[in-house]
Amino acid sequence: MSSLLNQIKQTHPHLYKAFSTLADGEQHLTRIQELDRYWELLKHPVRQVILPGTNLPKDAVISGEYDLIYAGGTLSLLHAAVMAGQYGRRVMIFDRQTPAKSTRDWNISRNELLNLSATGLFTESEVDSVIVRRYKTGWVEFYKPDGSQKRLSMENVLDCAVNADKLLGMAKEKVTAVRGSTVLAERSFSCCYRFDDHIVVKIEDGKGKAFYYKAKVLVDVMGILSPIALQLNEGVPQTHVCPTVGTIASGFEDVDFDTGEILASIGPADMLPGKGRQLIWEGFPAEDSQYITYLFFYDEADSPNDKSLLGLFDAYFRKLPDYKKPGKDFVVHRPVYGIIPAYFHNGFNRTREIADDRILLFGDAASLGSPLTFCGFGSMVRNLPRLTADLDRAIEENDFSKKHLEKISAYEPNVASMANLMKYMCFNSATDEPNFVNDLMNEVMIVLDELPERYRQAMFRDEMKIEDLMMVMLRVAWRYPKVLVATWEKLGMQGSFGFLKNLAGWAFSPVR
């Protein structure tokens, strides 16, 4: 019996039992523990990984030279495939694990996914080949003890389940098909040395052997663990988080394969040590008889709660039968997990650092998505055409200053404002009734139900217009005045003012 699993036998018995049946349970446990290092990273002094060129060791040998080096091999592959395939740039991607193998699966709607063919990266039929299931309706529902909850149904939202590894694998093939571009596995980012006219990236293999590569720009796509994001944002790369765990499984007794359960809460908040948490489920049909279930909660990055994926996974396996009943043929095909990042921009525009001279951050490293609805995958797909065209232009103009690079960003004012609403979903046992989050969200569902369907579709597709959001907020406040007190308790003076600044920035932005 494996030792790593044994170590959690007493502390996380439900997770232990479930992972013991998986052939690669031990490997997943290692990756989960790697992600859980995030919580420690936030407490330690920030490691300096962007160093001046003068620090480059005299005996460093450059192993290769590229236009762009991508650290991290998940969403980077979509961007790099366009840069290599469409723009003819020499790219190198490396990952400390296996590139193009994600620990998640994604939902999106087909229209958004078609952005991938708009860039010329894939044909429409290639895009369709990664959709493993389509369904028409989805719903959102928040628990009420008396069963009076409003089930809000909507169509054409998050209605395509995407096989993430297949999509990334196809992108990887496009990269490696371009002469001079390369993808490396089991290589970890160590640090980088910045010169006026290039950047040198130091990476290490599994045995700690160092290699140096030279590029015009280093693209940081290392996700939530990015040490570059940590340094550029002075130890606060995220303000909020959404720890998420789940499985792709088959053999449930009671699932509907024609409907997506976009958000489903089935009980009041968990009163755990710390501030407590409002758990939320999601359920999506996937390939053949497979079904994806997620469990997650929203929280402040520095709250006193246990936010470990390990703890959440144990709760997932313990509570799963309350949400979907595993039948006698129940089998877990793959666990999925991660920490979804969020950032509150206290200003009229983006306040998070996402670039530096010769360094640019994308994906979760940039933390510009909204964890309420679409997250980083949706954000990357939606913005891919401009994120690639703009970086190609920067290469053309040979301008890699921070000022220039930070304009190549997936920041969207509507998404930033919407992400703020997540603060209302962060439960706090000191101020909230146990069913507070559910009661509030139930009122939002009633308001959306009274409005034409385009409102709810826009909200759950990150396409909300400011006047529509104002309409929803005013109606919710009218129906449920407690939200005004909650605004004060949850956002405070600074947060409320910051939210207003976000809204003003959105109102005056060209993207309305």
Ligand SMILES: Cc1cc2nc3c(=O)[nH]c(=O)nc-3n(C[C@H](O)[C@H](O)[C@H](O)COP(=O)(O)OP(=O)(O)OC[C@H]3O[C@@H](n4cnc5c(N)ncnc54)[C@H](O)[C@@H]3O)c2cc1C
């Ligand atoms: C369970 C789950 C479900 C989700 N579902 C959706 C969805 O339906 N729709 C949606 O839009 N979004 C969804 N998301 C969010 C989405 O998965 C992320 O936004 C996306 O994966 C971010 O990609 P990334 O490449 O930026 O980071 P990651 O996916 O975190 O990838 C980062 C990569 O960098 C590598 N890395 C880290 N450190 C180093 C290092 N030092 N050196 C080298 N490599 C390193 C890692 O091994 C990893 O491969 C989901 C997230 C989770 C957790």
